[in-house]
Amino acid sequence: MAFIQVLISGIAVGCIYGLVALSFVLIYKATETISFMQGELLMLGAFTALALNAGAGWPIGWAALAAVALMTLLGATLERGVLRRAIGQPHLTALLLTFGLGMILRGAVTAVPAASQTLHRLPLPFSEQPLVLGALVIATEHVAVIVATLLLAGLLTLFFQYTRTGLALRACSEDARIAALMGISVPAMHTLAWALGAGLAACAGLLLAPVTFVQVNMGLIALKAFPAAVLGGMTSLPGALLAGVFLGVAEAVAGLVLPEGVKDVVPYLLLMVALLLFPGGLASGLRRLRS
Amino acid sequence: MSVATTGARTLTPALAGVLVAVAALAMGAFGSAHLLGQVAFVATYAIAGLGVILIVGQCGQISLGQGGLLAIGAYVQTVLCLRGWPPLAALPLALAAGAAGGWLASLPARRLGGLYFGMSTLAFALIIEEVLVRWETVTRGSAGLTVPTFGVGEWSATSAGGQALVSVIALAAALWCCWRLRKSRVGRAWQAVRDDEWAASACGIEVMTAKTQVFVVGGALSGLAGALYAHWIGFVSPEQFGLQLSFELLILAFMGGVYALSGAIWGAIVIVAVPQLISLIRDHLPAGVANAAGFDAMALGVVIVVVILFRPEGIAGRRR
Numbered sequence: 001m002a003f004i005q006v007l008i009s010g011i012a013v014g015c016i017y018g019l020v021a022l023s024f025v026l027i028y029k030a031t032e033t034i035s036f037m038q039g040e041l042l043m044l045g046a047f048t049a050l051a052l053n054a055g056a057g058w059p060i061g062w063a064a065l066a067a068v069a070l071m072t073l074l075g076a077t078l079e080r081g082v083l084r085r086a087i088g089q090p091h092l093t094a095l096l097l098t099f100g101l102g103m104i105l106r107g108a109v110t111a112v113p114a115a116s117q118t119l120h121r122l123p124l125p126f127s128e129q130p131l132v133l134g135a136l137v138i139a140t141e142h143v144a145v146i147v148a149t150l151l152l153a154g155l156l157t158l159f160f161q162y163t164r165t166g167l168a169l170r171a172c173s174e175d176a177r178i179a180a181l182m183g184i185s186v187p188a189m190h191t192l193a194w195a196l197g198a199g200l201a202a203c204a205g206l207l208l209a210p211v212t213f214v215q216v217n218m219g220l221i222a223l224k225a226f227p228a229a230v231l232g233g234m235t236s237l238p239g240a241l242l243a244g245v246f247l248g249v250a251e252a253v254a255g256l257v258l259p260e261g262v263k264d265v266v267p268y269l270l271l272m273v274a275l276l277l278f279p280g281g282l283a284s285g286l287r288r289l290r291s
Numbered sequence: 292m293s294v295a296t297t298g299a300r301t302l303t304p305a306l307a308g309v310l311v312a313v314a315a316l317a318m319g320a321f322g323s324a325h326l327l328g329q330v331a332f333v334a335t336y337a338i339a340g341l342g343v344i345l346i347v348g349q350c351g352q353i354s355l356g357q358g359g360l361l362a363i364g365a366y367v368q369t370v371l372c373l374r375g376w377p378p379l380a381a382l383p384l385a386l387a388a389g390a391a392g393g394w395l396a397s398l399p400a401r402r403l404g405g406l407y408f409g410m411s412t413l414a415f416a417l418i419i420e421e422v423l424v425r426w427e428t429v430t431r432g433s434a435g436l437t438v439p440t441f442g443v444g445e446w447s448a449t450s451a452g453g454q455a456l457v458s459v460i461a462l463a464a465a466l467w468c469c470w471r472l473r474k475s476r477v478g479r480a481w482q483a484v485r486d487d488e489w490a491a492s493a494c495g496i497e498v499m500t501a502k503t504q505v506f507v508v509g510g511a512l513s514g515l516a517g518a519l520y521a522h523w524i525g526f527v528s529p530e531q532f533g534l535q536l537s538f539e540l541l542i543l544a545f546m547g548g549v550y551a552l553s554g555a556i557w558g559a560i561v562i563v564a565v566p567q568l569i570s571l572i573r574d575h576l577p578a579g580v581a582n583a584a585g586f587d588a589m590a591l592g593v594v595i596v597v598v599i600l601f602r603p604e605g606i607a608g609r610r611r
Contacts, residue, residue: 034406034409082596082600085600086599086600089603090351091353091405091406092347092353092541092545093545093599093603095353095409096538096541096542096545096595096599097595097596097599097600099538099542099595100542100592100593100595100596100599101592101596102592103588103589103591103592103595104588104589104592104593104596105592106585106588107584107585107586107587107588107589107590107591107592108585108589109585110584110585110588111585111586111589112585223413223417223534226410226413226414227414230407230410260425261421261424261425264421265417265418265421265422268414268415268417268418269414269418271399271410271411271414272399272411272414272415272418273399275399275400275403275407275410275411276398276399279402279403279407
């Protein structure tokens, strides 16, 4: 029973890793940029919801929606204003730009005394009673995270499979030049990818808020998104999500059976092993083993 | 471009940089100890920056984990000195440990290259940080270790002037080695890999070996810089060598210019000077406007973004 409980909390945390990895891979595929500010976007998303809820007195549902919408807008603005200028430069230029932007965002939040000095709790409607199934006790926020992730993944699938814009974004990730020849506006797709990436990060921030607290350093969780993205093969959206869940579970199990402290390095050790043995990601590695 | 002319062109500013450092040293001998302390830090950062410049600028690869390599050098040096080794004898071991770290960090991604090196070195640095926190019997965890002063025989570098002298000598030696290496078969192989991997391998260059070599040399430079840094700060703890330092070094290389060795010196001057300028500006702001730590991070972020947007080739100049 204890094992199943650990498993479920691992899946829930893994879902958040997966969402951040998803936002990261979405941006990487469309723009070939590694974004080092997903953690900051996540943190800012949670703080925006908090400010609208506790500061402006909005109901939590509207505050959360508005926070995601605002972060989407911020992602688009940053692409238009700053990141677009790095197109055509080496990979590292855009990477350092995102790091610089992340520093500005983190600094801006830290500079607000009310935000940086205390831990905050986002009053989401599900954090009172744990769910009891027989002998199983499951935290409601974990279930909420898993359900919300499934919902978001479903929405994204619908968007990518059944809308013209989704198709255009996929075409752009496949081959930007040919997509441009087909009449797709590649710059617009770049803006869309950054907007979606920022929005997804904000969603992850809202889901993370009940698990940890809303605080300046909550963005550190985004570092776990890199191993998830690599394990997923860097360019696969479902791969990133699944690898995130896998990492969450692996971490939880490692925390149970391995000595203390090993848990925190498990994702990175897995990353190095995966690069060494399955450079194309776990999915392609499995395929290769089978054939 | 011919190798000989670029070598000469970039050596001149490199020499000029060393001369500036030496001049500052001479001036500082009559002036404040503060300036000399800054010279020691600039020179030490420049050595670490050289490692990044070789990896990024000469070979076209990415390292996001230089901080971890510096940590290896710093901790090897500190632990050996605490066990009674003379600092000068420990230094080669710190260097070798850094080189071994560079090899290990780049090993998983050596077939894939580019961004994957970024991932593997990042993971490596995060693992190192965690190991340093947890391996308490040797590193005393987050509490950190006090580092003995650097010394050779009877003489020990307790004054800022002595520290600056040692750093500048080490930097000059590192610059000379890098300059020689750049003109050698190995260095030309790196540049060929940077410019076109396929063409390089068609010319008989072992691309994978070249990439591994650059990470080993970059790691050795980081190990040296880490060891000196530990001596000058006098105290090591794992969080000094986190992601922030890795990115500071990348930004150093980018601000200075990755295509010239002298970029390391310019970048080091900027990266040591900018936070101090920012705190000067902050002191003149009315109190209570902003939280100090947040303001510093924000201002540094703005400087980074502005420099990368408006002068992506760095201070030391263009590639060709």
